[in-house]
Amino acid sequence: MAIPPASSDAGSGRDPSASPPGPGCPAGAAEAAAAPRFPELYAPGVPFAGPELQSLAADGLLARFHQHGYTLPGLPASPQLRARAAAGAVPAAIRQRVVAGRMTAAWIYGCAAEPDRLALLVDAKRRVSSLRNTRGCTLHEVRLGPFDVISLGGLMVSSPLRTALDIALHVEPERAVPALAGLLARPQQDVRLRLLVRAIEATPRVPHKRAALEKLALLAPAFVAGGAVDVEDPVDPAHGAEDVAEVLGVAHLEREL
Structure with missing residues (x-):
């Protein structure tokens, strides 16, 4: 494989065969326009x-x-760049029908190592039969609310709060606890422990609630004592983290990163 040799013209980003800039076109602007752009x-x-x-x-x-x-x-590395990388691994035919979630979303946010397989969420209102044979991906049929998903780097990704909720409920402790610690420790994610606990409590009919609270207790035992949390303002059973946001008046779930 040959790499084009460097030259004085190539090093300056100029094309030797290019015409000189026309009237009214500064030389610097012309060179910037002609400079090659390499993919990220x-x-x-x-x-x-x-x-x-x-x-x-x-x-x-x-x-x-x-x-x-x-x-x-x-x-x-940035969340946008990681999201673009993940998007490239999702078949184009289904890219607008799935949401990167769980440990894949944690990796995109910079709070976990890249998982071996992409975790993709599919809203229960969509047909998933055509997605079953997607290679290199694990599909999870879930209910998604309007504040559970953001657009990032050309890919739909579960919001930081929804990501933390899913990891607490569905990921084994040895991987979940470090990822949760990362999500809670980064101010730009704006995932707060009390909000996460209430989101877990508000999740309906999920058998993993106690295990999720036990994972959080490893991070903040004084706040989540033995997994028993005193919720002052109960939240009606919810299908998504946005219901918790409505009760607590959390506006950060409404914006994109």
């Missing part, structure tokens, strides 16, 4: 196959970013 993410396929990407990474020209992709060296 590279996945096996076009323009490089998997072995070529590995070779570029070995030469220091790319850096491994996630399981199936690379990025330019020094490019800071």
Whole structure:
């Protein structure tokens, strides 16, 4: 695989065959417009196959970013970039019908390692039979409210509060507790322990409530004593975390990251 050799013109981002800037067009603006833009993410396929990407990474020209992709060296990871990486692993035909959730969402928010398989949520109101054979993904049929989902990096992702709720209820403690600690510790996620506890209490007919509260008790034993929580303002059974937000007047669930 050949890499184009560097030259003085190429190094400056100028095309040697390009015409000089026209009247009224500053030279700097023309050069900026002509400067090549490199993709932030590279996945096996076009323009490089998997072995070529590995070779570029070995030469220091790319850096491994996630399981199936690379990025330019020094490019800071962000929730938007991780969401874009996850979106690239979701088949385009179903990308607008699923929501990245659970540990996949925790990874997108920077609070967990990338999971081996994508966890995708499918709203119970949608037909999921056509999605059953999606490779590399685990599908979870759930009920989603309007504040349970945000748009991030071209992918629908469960909101930080909904992500924390699902992890507390459905993920084993050894993975759930560190992810919950990360979600609770980052102010930009705005996930508060008391709100999360109430969301768990408001979830209807879920057999994992006590186990979820026990996980939170490992993080804040003084607040969640033995999993028994005194809820002063009971919340009616809810299908999504937005019902808890309505009771407590939490506005942060209504915005996108």
